[in-house]
Amino acid sequence: MINSANPSLNYAKNNKERMPWEHYLNEFKEMDPIKTSKRSGVPYNMETCEFTVDFMGTTYHIHYPDFHVTHIQDNSVYYPLEDNNYAKILVNRYLLNAAPISHNGDFLAYREVPWGEVYYQQFYGRCIGRLARKYGNNIEAFEKVMESLGAKKVKAGDSAYELELMKDLYIRFILWQGDDEFSPSSQILFSSNFPASFSAEDLAVVGDICLNTFGKVEKLINL
Numbered sequence: 001m002i003n004s005a006n007p008s009l010n011y012a013k014n015n016k017e018r019m020p021w022e023h024y025l026n027e028f029k030e031m032d033p034i035k036t037s038k039r040s041g042v043p044y045n046m047e048t049c050e051f052t053v054d055f056m057g058t059t060y061h062i063h064y065p066d067f068h069v070t071h072i073q074d075n076s077v078y079y080p081l082e083d084n085n086y087a088k089i090l091v092n093r094y095l096l097n098a099a100p101i102s103h104n105g106d107f108l109a110y111r112e113v114p115w116g117e118v119y120y121q122q123f124y125g126r127c128i129g130r131l132a133r134k135y136g137n138n139i140e141a142f143e144k145v146m147e148s149l150g151a152k153k154v155k156a157g158d159s160a161y162e163l164e165l166m167k168d169l170y171i172r173f174i175l176w177q178g179d180d181e182f183s184p185s186s187q188i189l190f191s192s193n194f195p196a197s198f199s200a201e202d203l204a205v206v207g208d209i210c211l212n213t214f215g216k217v218e219k220l221i222n223l
Contacts, residue, residue, distance in 0.1 A: 021085045024092045029065040031096060040098050041167070045078075053091060054167050055081050056213060057150040067092065077148065077220040080213045087209050090202065094166065098197035105166045106192040113190065115200035123200075127207030128186055134211070135175055136184020142175060145214045148221055157187070165206060167193055 019039045033051070037044035043052045050061040059072040060081050067088065071079050080087045110123045135142035139159045148151075151161035158175040164170055170191040178184035188207060198206065 007084065016123055020025060023088060024089050027096055028067050028092050032065045036095055038096055041100055042095060051095065053081070054164070055087070055091060056163065056165060056210075062091070062095075070177055078213060078216045080216075082182050083216075084209060084212065086205055090198075090205055090209065092167075094197055100168065101193045101196045102168060103191045103193045106171075106215070107172060107189040108192050108194070109187070109189060110200070110203060113195050113200050113203060116203075119204060121201050123204045123207065126204055127211065128188055129206075130211055131173060131188065132175070132184045132186035132213070136186060139175055139177060141218060142173075142214075143218050144221065146173070149213070163210070165210075166197075169197065171206070171210065 026201070033049070036042070037051070042048070043066075046051070048061075049064045051064065053060050053062055058074055058079060060079075061070050061072070062068070063070075069082050071082060071087070081091060090215045091202050093178070109121050110128075117122070143153075143159055143161075145160040146163070149163060151163040151173075154162050154172060156172065158177045160172060160174040162170050162172050164165050168191075172187075172189040174187040174189070176185045190203060190206075194203065
């Protein structure tokens, strides 16, 4: 499990964003790619010096030691791992620290992950509440975005989809429409193997990355 005793990662924002990325890039350069591949299960090609990573439905190559990212051509309209430094930091942390376990079919609410209760209010505002505000009264747009990302429709709420973030790591986004009496609501669930790879604060960043990606995709498919 990553940083379970002290989940604060100080993901910097705005003009400070560059500092943590440089920090993790330096750690990436110093790691042993062969050992990293064996521990994380992420394939590494010694001839091309590239890791092969699946992220939000797209397969990427990450070159070692400069972390240059390219994608394998597919039907996606947006490639967050090439565009978003937070996505790069997240995947870099996975490579540096994760010791993944298989998904057993169970899902956890954010409060159920280690330290999740402590950070729940922040996660609710940044992710759960934001999802409800953005798509609770526009489920059609939500469904088109999720279909564009290759997410799988599941039975829950008024609309729900399961998205594979990385190999065997699944997130469920669930929406309930509002009406005259109640405001829209939502829930975000994580497959129960997430805590073996990411901390509670990482999961808040995961939510941010996903919602930002939804917004980018929505614009690119002209919703």
